[in-house]
Amino acid sequence: MVVAAGREMCLGKREDAVPEISLRLSGSPMVAFTPASRRRWMLDHSIDVPDTRAPQDARALATAAAETARAMFTLPPRLAATTLEREAIAAAPTRTLPGPPAVGSAYDAGLAVGRAHVVVTENFSVAILDKVTGTEVSRTSRIDWFPSRPSAATFVFDPRALYDQYIDRWIVIALAWDRPVLAGLAGSWLLISVSRGADPTGEWLGSAIDTFNDASTPGGWADYPCVGLDQQALYVSYNVRNDVGRLLVFAKTDLYDDGAATPFDFRGLANPDGGKALTVQPCHHFGPTAAAHLVNTLGPAIGQQAAAVVVRSVTWEAGRPSLGAPRSVDVHPYATPPKEAEQLGEKALDVGGVRVRGALCRSGSIWLTFATGHRDADGSVGIAARWCRIDPTGARVEAQDELFERGAHHVFPNLMVDAAGNLVLVASRTAATEHPALHYAHWPAVGPARAGVLVPGRGPHRRCRGMKPCEDADARNGWGDYNGIALDPVDGSTVWAFGGVGHESDPTLWATAIVAL
Secondary structure (H helix, E strand, C coil), X not given: CEEECCEEEEEEECCCCCEEEEEEECCCCCEEECCCCCCEEEEXXXXXEECCCCCCCHHHHHHHHHHHHHHHCCCCECCCCCCCEECCHHHCCCEEEECCCECCCCXXXXXXXXXXXXXXXXXXXXXXXXXXXXXXXXXXXXXXXXXXXXXXXXXXXXXXXXXXXXXXXXXXXXEEECCCCCCCCCCEXXXXXXXXXXXXXXXXXXXXXXXXXXXXXXXXXXXXXEEEECCCEEEEEEXXXXXXXXXXXXXXXXXXXXXXXXXXXXXXXXXXXXXXXXXXXECEECCCCCCEEEEECCCCCCCCCEEEEEEEEEEEECCEEEECXXXXXXEEEEECCCXXXXXXCEEEEECCXXXXXXXXXXXXXXXXXXXEEEECCCCCEEEEEEEEEEECCCCEEXXXXXXXXXXXXXEEEEEEECCCCCEEEEEEEEECCEEEEEEEEEECCCCCCEEEEEECCCCCCXXXXXXXCCCCCCCCECCCCCCEEEECCCCCCCEEEXXXXXXXXXXXXXXXXXXXX
């Protein structure tokens, strides 16, 4: 028996003489881990031991595990957040509409709300609803939605939806590959569609941008797109080969006339220290803007902390955008969450990391949100949904707070702020005694903050990413990867949200819901 950093560790030998290791936190059940058929050793929900070859003996694995286990206990303390008043379930939503069924491991919920309609996207379809009656007007498969999708683009994923409140137009984007896995991948595209006019049930225009055969990023398969807009343009970023961020800027005057545009291209996005920036989130802007802003976290490695986020700005001159240098903004320390979060009665769920999940800009401030791992005063590890308000001119944080409850995990957060400064945050939530659900928190401009349940979990989820059997040691039980949120342009105060919860009868499905607060 070896004890490392408060963990009990047992070493053993399998019949094939490959080392096996068991780790246990005090008071938790023993779990055994064996090498997976890949280049990294997964030792538990939160530990990656980077090793490109199998250890020669059990001692090498034990040493690596002990070092990483010690690092795990450097999680930052929780932010001294506002005490949130809990509300009854029925007190939160003013309306709840059924969403389209989600049949895969991740639902990827996108949402846009206009004057008379609601558009929702998830990894399987695009649906248009009448906002007044809640009636589903149409539902189109993800494959058939995009008018300019190349025939080779057979795997469409990561959809996003926006309503352009400046000129009353609709936008839906997604990524596409020529197959659902990286092995043998030979094609990758960014798919864009825009409504011809204010009615989303009318004609849509579209274009496809080849990201794979691009001379500037050859073989540059795209992943995890982020979108934002301001008066001038649509801003789309994505990760190239999951290695570095890229920003494409589409002038509206070019994009909205026929759905096709030649973007202004900003490749190889970097952080202030020169390191590569990933998942750079453009803001959805409200009101007049002198610049468009983008934000990203620093993505600390397991066992490490970060204490800054990065802001960069786009300005326009003579019809051309210019991207300013990235600037660091100090915030309360944050850390990459544990890789998985418990749920009631099933395999733990994949929580997706510390990347920014939503950002907006209004009245000269940026609001952003992300999930962070932390250690509470009693030593327990949890996941909180953090938001920050930032002054982009002075590169300083103006306010920050969290949605947190001991024993629960709040992940995939998104947020909205109205003109009066009232902030609403939505997040997925799970716990060892709960099914995956959708929760919210509200920080009003005046008065106490409160939190509650938007949509309760109805059952557990079990469908692992990459079509892997969930029994595999390295299989990840899917979730997220993001929830949709939008501000109603009619009253300027109603916040709409769209997300997934555990299905009541089929654990391979996500039940989705559209709610208004």
